[in-house]
Amino acid sequence: MARLLIVHHSPTPNLTRILGAVMAGARHEDIEGVDVDVRPALEATVDDVLAADGYVIGTSANIGYISGAVKHFFDVTFDVASAETRGRPFGYYVHGxxxxxxxxxxMQSITTGLGWSRAVDPLCFLGDPDDTHLAAATELGATVAATLMP
Incomplete structure (x- = not known):
């Protein structure tokens, strides 16, 4: 069975809502043969990355950059991941x-360095998530998961 790893930093209600929509898409009833593993960025490990076949990364935009938690995730996994996970599909969202x-x-620079293959356009937006944003987040999760289906 394929595995999708969702790594996120969701310290606000808005980011929690976006994460929920991504997870709903990834776990949609039409997605078969894909396990979804969700990890807060400060808890995700190299083993989690190596065990996954695809990725969704979710972050806030803080002071013009990715969250410190997501930065830490990439800092501790990058060297091994860049050698072992090239070509794997991914998507990401940024909320600010x-x-x-x-x-x-x-995100573009880091994932290019990892050699990951973008499966869907990123979801990046400002302000409170509305129904259109949440639908896009659901689609993001579903699209990356669907690329992993057997």
Whole structure:
């Protein structure tokens, strides 16, 4: 069975809602043969990354960058992951209050360095998530999970 790893930093109700939508998409009844493993960024390990076949990363945009928790996740997994996980599909979302551009650049740079293959366009937006944002988050989760189906 394939495994999708969702790594997130969700310290606010808005980020928790977005994560819930991503998880709902990844676990949709039409997605078969894919286990979904959800880990807070400060708890995700190299073993989690190596055991997964695809990834969704969720972060807030903090002071123009990805959250410190997601940065820490990449710091502790990057060397091994870049050697062992090249070509694996991924997607990501960034939520902020004033600007997500720095966090978007960081995610693009890091995932390019990892050699991961983007399965879906990133979801990046400001403000409270509305139904359109949550639908896009659901689609993001479903799309990455669907790429892993046998």
């Amino acid at each position: 209050r004033s600007d997500t551009s720095g966090a978007e650049r960081a």
